[in-house]
Amino acid sequence: MEIPYEVSARPDTGLYNAKFGMWLFLASEVMLFGGLFSGYIFLRLGADPGYWPHGLLNVPVGTFNTIILVISSMTVVVAWAALKLRQWGKYKLYMAITILLSILFLIIKLTVEWPQKFEHFGVFIKPESAAKYEQYFGNERLAKVGLPPRHEITGHLHEVEALKDGKTEEVKIESWSEVTKLEAEGSKIVGYKVAVDPTYADPNNPVHDHPSFLYPKPTEKIATIEAADVDTIAGPFYPSHSPYLAVYFTITGLHGLHVLGGIVVFSYFWLFGHKLYRKNPEHMANRVEVAGLYWHFVDLLWIMVVFPVFYLF
């Protein structure tokens, strides 16, 4: 029992089944990421002035990742063309490049970009206590220049002051898990010593008025922050830290899962495609075409939406 139009196109639509199905699926994907991005818009518009961070992302690395994805979209088309021209060797080569580039994208995301954030620390200061930290905020000057006040001190966490059984102890911190361990043991964190980012080491320098494309590197200057002055969250740049990071990790995470899905499918076609190619090369070419169509969507989503929205704005 054969299903019609699996390989050849139906005359009135000009499409074979899988291509039509993929376009439909992509329509639903537009709605999925559209839902997430409307969430982003909603949250950003609803944020109080000064509470939506900028300059938290590494733009050069992000740009590099963008270029990788664009090239992989091109190589997958060459791979498909090779199949249409019945050049199996060329297909294998270009499909391999596509797969490697996609894996590189994920590696950079998971070993550079995300961990860079997990190591970064941020503390929101209560508005009524902000005056105490004026040396880091420089809010007087910001008010004069017409910019919203700063509310958060960011940098790398060096030490915490832990209170346990009435005794205060200063503990050197290498990673956040040590802090959660301290809390689980019954200590209460009463102070944070943070090696601040350049903005807070020199807050009145106009160069810091606008976000930089380069990722902030903590300075030597240490700020001591009392737990009583902490507004909502004192912690690493986890999704729970702020709505910005929540939506960033969710969207890049979901996008990353889609990249992974693409890698799985491409790898399957690379490893096991020869049998179908021998039986019905046009069918094999169609499969790669449809997967490539999906890949272009994932790519386009990154280039047109994820990258500009998060990295450039």
Add this chain to the structure above:
Amino acid sequence: MDTTIAHSHDEHHHDDHHGHDHHDPGFWRKYVFSTDHKTIGIQYGLSSLTFLFLGFCMMMLMRWQLAFPGKRLPVLGDLLANLFPGQMPGGIMSPDFYNSLGAMHGTIMVFLGIVPLGFAAFGNYVMPLQIGAVDMTFPRLNMASFWSFFAGGMLMMLSFFLPGGAAKSGWTSYSPLASTADQAGLHIPGFLGKIEHIPHLHIFGSIYLDDVFGAGAQVLPFFNGQTLWLLGMILLIISSLLGSVNFIATIVQLRAPGMTWMRLPFFVWAQLITAFLLLLAFPPLEAAGLMQFMDRVFGTSFFLPSGLVVQNVPVHISGGGSPLLWQHLFWFLGHPEVYIMILPGIGIVAEVVANNTRKPLWGYKAMVGGIFVLGFLSFIVWAHHMYLTGMGSAVSAFFQATTIIISIPSVILLASLLISLWGGAIRFTLPMMFATAFMPMFGIGGLTGIPLAFNAIDLYLHDTYYIIGHFHYVVAPGALFSLFAGVYHWYPKATGRMLNVFWGRVHFWGSLVCLNALFFPMLLQGMIGMHRRWYDGGLSYPLTSNQHVMGLPGIEWNLEMSIAAWVLGLFQIPFIINFSWSMTHGEKVGTNPWDATTLDWDTPSPPPHGNFTKPITVYRGPYEYSVPGAEKDFTPQSEPEVPGAAPVPAPAH
């Protein structure tokens, strides 16, 4: 490429057993992991009927609490107390359990019952037959779709047995409640008093309330009802997406030669539009579900506002989120969802009415146009579920306008079905009885919705029993009746046997009377202001309000309504017995017991693998009944010439 001929191995017997080894896939590939749309349709059908039954049982339990608030449920109460520890102490329903039943009743009926039955079950079984196809375009995807649905359903049912019970934040799962409910340290004790502490997982900063309370909850951090609800929903949404891609691709690509768009049976049009709604409306809920999952498991604040306080304790979260965001994303699906529930049923009623009046559908073209407009408009009315959120008058005016306008295509559909009865030679077969009852019942449901379109009226009626009465009229004596019509209509096609007519009539009349006795008073209860989701049946209500409307009592009706619900349950028993008994003992029928014109009746009952035993070409429209001068009072779509009748005009498209 025309490959609509089935291999005719099994033309000599009418059941599924293939005698030939090279075709025999074995029990598991044939009945469990099948890619045949008919098998998958039956799998969906049996599963969704079971889920409907389970959701119904939950409702019957809730009605006990409403009729006898705080009273011990005899016999069954002790059984449930053992089955769900802590939920029914001493056989008395706890408020948490009532809320769980309410949330899961809604979820199960909507997502595991009505939609899978109307769309996935009937659509899968009937649609490929009606367009003359051998199967769906993507049979393996179809199978994946069913198993994803099944897994999602199992997760939902499993959640009842987890510590803390099933989700209890309503089928609408509003945040902040749904983002924080069942969280270790946040679980509201209810009647349970002090509860044991379980150290909770610190994943990326969860909600730190253990240290504040000094006691956690007996609820597990990840494997709790509310989180599992989200996981279940994600699986169900994936199932819907795969299914809808399949349906649209099949209808567009696999129509038999001669099956032009305007020769499609209306059922297929209805399935097409429903598939588009599923495809485009579900993903925003998937996005929202993912975000709520992040809130619960990773401690984000997508939907949690700054300054959130739970049980008098400020919650340690970043804040900055928006509960409104959840509502918008949920109802963006939520509204198309209700059209997804009704459209397949309207398609079924159209088929049954044309067949049992022995005349074409009145206004087929208008119905097709209407259903397109309905589908489009359904995407821009969603905030009429949110009138009380403080929206401005401009936004409110927009949604009031679109909501009123959407009643027009709905009326076009219902009116066309009604007018189709005029001048017909009506046969009151069982499907026809359900289809005819559908019309006034859906009418009541739809008309009671009109006042709700207006902000000013909704201000009073929102979250009252009026709403419950309204939507249950549309979905119970409305959609469900149309689905019953479908069951009685296509059962002979799927099994080769008829359902017993006497017991079918018992099922029909009992259900019709009880449904009205149950839901009509709800409309009145709502008008006197009785609130929905009160676990005590509104006991405290008489203390604050005038409980009478037009001299009629309100709260006291709860007992009669509960009795109606339980009697309704009794009347489903004949249906359940009829359904299984008739499979082996029902009256045997041939290919076309209803003398129908559409292609699904042009193949043996049940159809063989590959669907058709001859090449199919379509020569005429779907409802050529009572063609003047013709010998028979019906002409199948695949019939080239009708002896005695005028020649068929060439199709315009």
